[in-house]
Amino acid sequence: MKVIATNDFGPTSEPRRRRGVSPGAAAQHVVLVALTLVFLVPMIWVLSAAIDARASFAVQWPHLTAANFTSLFTDGVVQRPLANSLELALGTTVLATLTGVMAAYALSRHRSWFTRGYLFIVLFATGLPVQLLMIPAYTLFIQLNVLDSVPATILFLSATSLPFAIWLLKNFIDHIPVELDEASQVDGAGAVARLRLIILPLAAPGIAVAAMFTFLNAWGQFVIPYILLQSPDKLPASVTIYGFLAAQGRVQYGLLAAFTLVFSLPVLVLYGVLSRFLTGAFNFGSGVKG
Amino acid sequence: MISSREAAEQHTPGVNRSEGSVPPRAGDAQAKRTALWRRLPWANLLLLLPATALLLVFLFGPILQAIRVATTNEALTGPHAVDYGFVGLSNFTKLLSDPDFLNALRVSGEYVGGSVAGISAVGLLLAYLLRRGVHPALVKMVSGVVIVAWVVPEIVAGFIWLAFGGNNGTLAMILGPMTGGGSDLLVSAPLVLVTVATIWATTAFSMLVFAAGLHGLPEEVLEAATVDGANLWQRIVRIELPMLKSTIATNLILVTLTVLTDFTLIYTLTAGGPGTETTTLPLYVFQEAISFTVLGYGTAAAVVLIAVAAIVSLLYVLVLRIEV
Numbered sequence: 001m002k003v004i005a006t007n008d009f010g011p012t013s014e015p016r017r018r019r020g021v022s023p024g025a026a027a028q029h030v031v032l033v034a035l036t037l038v039f040l041v042p043m044i045w046v047l048s049a050a051i052d053a054r055a056s057f058a059v060q061w062p063h064l065t066a067a068n069f070t071s072l073f074t075d076g077v078v079q080r081p082l083a084n085s086l087e088l089a090l091g092t093t094v095l096a097t098l099t100g101v102m103a104a105y106a107l108s109r110h111r112s113w114f115t116r117g118y119l120f121i122v123l124f125a126t127g128l129p130v131q132l133l134m135i136p137a138y139t140l141f142i143q144l145n146v147l148d149s150v151p152a153t154i155l156f157l158s159a160t161s162l163p164f165a166i167w168l169l170k171n172f173i174d175h176i177p178v179e180l181d182e183a184s185q186v187d188g189a190g191a192v193a194r195l196r197l198i199i200l201p202l203a204a205p206g207i208a209v210a211a212m213f214t215f216l217n218a219w220g221q222f223v224i225p226y227i228l229l230q231s232p233d234k235l236p237a238s239v240t241i242y243g244f245l246a247a248q249g250r251v252q253y254g255l256l257a258a259f260t261l262v263f264s265l266p267v268l269v270l271y272g273v274l275s276r277f278l279t280g281a282f283n284f285g286s287g288v289k290g
Numbered sequence: 291m292i293s294s295r296e297a298a299e300q301h302t303p304g305v306n307r308s309e310g311s312v313p314p315r316a317g318d319a320q321a322k323r324t325a326l327w328r329r330l331p332w333a334n335l336l337l338l339l340p341a342t343a344l345l346l347v348f349l350f351g352p353i354l355q356a357i358r359v360a361t362t363n364e365a366l367t368g369p370h371a372v373d374y375g376f377v378g379l380s381n382f383t384k385l386l387s388d389p390d391f392l393n394a395l396r397v398s399g400e401y402v403g404g405s406v407a408g409i410s411a412v413g414l415l416l417a418y419l420l421r422r423g424v425h426p427a428l429v430k431m432v433s434g435v436v437i438v439a440w441v442v443p444e445i446v447a448g449f450i451w452l453a454f455g456g457n458n459g460t461l462a463m464i465l466g467p468m469t470g471g472g473s474d475l476l477v478s479a480p481l482v483l484v485t486v487a488t489i490w491a492t493t494a495f496s497m498l499v500f501a502a503g504l505h506g507l508p509e510e511v512l513e514a515a516t517v518d519g520a521n522l523w524q525r526i527v528r529i530e531l532p533m534l535k536s537t538i539a540t541n542l543i544l545v546t547l548t549v550l551t552d553f554t555l556i557y558t559l560t561a562g563g564p565g566t567e568t569t570t571l572p573l574y575v576f577q578e579a580i581s582f583t584v585l586g587y588g589t590a591a592a593v594v595l596i597a598v599a600a601i602v603s604l605l606y607v608l609v610l611r612i613e614v
Contacts, residue, residue: 024522025423032419035412036432039439041464042454042490046446049453056458095344103341106334118338120607125349127544127603128596129551131572133349135579135592136356139364143355159348162341191334220443222554227580238445245449245558253453260446271441 046257055254068258078237078259084150085236085263088225089218091154096161097211101203103162104169105195109181119170125163131223133160138227148230157224161214168213172206173199205277212274216267237263353596360590374586381590391591393566394574398550401485401570405549408489410541413496417504418526420497433497440494448558451487452476455559480560480568488555492548496541503537504530543606551599571595 049055050069052062072078107115107122137156138147146152176199184194200207222238229235235243241263244256360381364374385391416436420429439447455461457474461483465475475483507530515529531538553572556562562569562577569577575595579588 028419028423029428031415032424032428032432035416035419036435039435039490039493041460042450043435043439045453045460046450099340099344102337106337110335114335123607124600124603125345127547127599127606128349129547129599131553132551132575132592132596132599133352133356135575135585135589136352136359137348138580139359139585139589140352140355155344156348159344162345163349166341191337195337216441220445222443222445238443241445241449242558245452256449257453260449264442264446267441267443268438271437 046260049253049257050261052254055252055257065254068254069262072255072258072262078240078262080233081235081237081240082263084234085219085238087150088154088157088221088236089215091151092157092161092218093211093215095154096158096165096214097207099158100162100165100210101169101173101200101207102195103166104173105199107166108170108173109178119167122163122166126167128163130160134223134227141228147228148234150229150234153225153228156228157218157221158214160224161217165210165214168210169203169206172203172209176202209274209277212270212277216270216274220267356589356593356596359586360593362586364586365584370586377586381587382594384587385590385594390566390569391574394569394571394591397481397566397568398570400481401488401556401568402546402549404485405488405492406542406545408485409492409496409545409549410538412489412493413541414500416493416497417500420501421504433494436497437494439490440492442491444491444554445558447487447491448555451483451490451555451559455483455487476560477564480564484556484559484568487559488549488552491555492545495548496545499537499541499544500534503534507533539609540606543602543609547599547602547606550602551595 048062051064051066053065053067054063055068107119141147141149141152141156144152180198180202181194184198189197220238221236222242225236226239226242229239237259241256241260244259361376361378362374363370363377363381416432420432442450453459455475457476459475461475511529511533512525515525520528551572552570553576556568556570556573557576560568562573571591572595575588575592577588578591579585
């Protein structure tokens, strides 16, 4: 579940009536710094282990090295999983965004009991957590004979991302004036041409946001590929990392720490872009994702 | 949230100007809608087809599948893998007398209760403390760290806490002087550790929801309260929290949904163990269906969980009256 963050905590300064630091403000800062440390401390191990030549679970002053990162790629262990992650995430992003924008357009421009009910179900589905469906999905995949199929996994990932994508895109398209559609219709444009020429360019920022969210979810997803894919050469990085963890004891922790950092990097970068994007062009407040 | 219909109507002044035939009164929503209808024919709903197909097959397909499989004695291996039959509701009645299921219910209750309380309390506290009188750089740093803990993939959060809280981990080192040292927290207090890890990984969500809610409070009311001599505590408890009612409801429902169905973090950290000490409902379902290969029975447990989540999700839509 994700929130579209604006990082907007309101006015950061207020006029002070008296000079100096009040005990209240001091306490406020102390608690904030303490809480930040509590959140920061668990991350320190990964950061230090990744640059430590002799990493173990105990946090220690690292024997500085970049070898973990370099051997990660020269050993050729991580390219395949990362490429698989990219394939799954990109495939899902394209499919979910494309079908999502088509559905969102229809739902935004038609108002009837049908679209209302449809949207209600879509909203309801954003709250339905995917991992609950994994066991029945597993049996369904066996029945359809598509277990261990990357395209089928992409279809499943897309379906799980669709409700939120549709909801988000519909809200964006709602803000595009209907007159533009009508003008183009008078000029003889069909639904698809209208979508391509009018809606897509105007909704581009919204589409980018939906695409980024879909990508973020698909990239980090563990349960779905863990259950639906089996061949080692099809597994994404999340499942590979779990495989290393499960083989505890025989693991080079420094390498694994470096791997998780590389794996997390796209997510952190994309999230940074996303939150900046949302504070900049849009005042979207806090859209909530399920 | 702006109602989408309002938005659409705001953008449709003069929509009937060129229509000519039946000029409707201004503000007559019904007439406007009909006019829109005529202009955008049903054929456009074909655009819904691809998404609908995906949702039907892969989202609602598994739900129907779950209900079907849950009423059979299907298994992954053994004689019932091929030759299985309808067993009615017997899987469900068997659940109610299964000590492992009841244990999973209890563990889930404690885990969800502890996590939701912790996430919401820390999230609200952070949102409140970051609200004013704090240097922007500090706001950025605090929210940045908390948000990073939330956006890293779950598998990475699991890895971090395995290293931090596990045997010889940093947490054992920090707590060493208090606990006598050397103990593996994943063994001595697994449910507590899993709950704390969940709070660590999810608080940012609550913080952002509350920050948005606090940001929307009318400044005048708060000022009036101060002028009337309300102290800080009275202001928070009597004025701000009551005004945040719907934000609190949103937060509680969404956080409950997330935590209730959380799988990856616990699976990475303890895989439900030691024993069944951290086997929440999702882990129980997984173990029954995949590891122990009793598909029908495990799926019955999944149906129970899906039903609970569906009710919470329905509450979310109904209680908050989100305009569609």
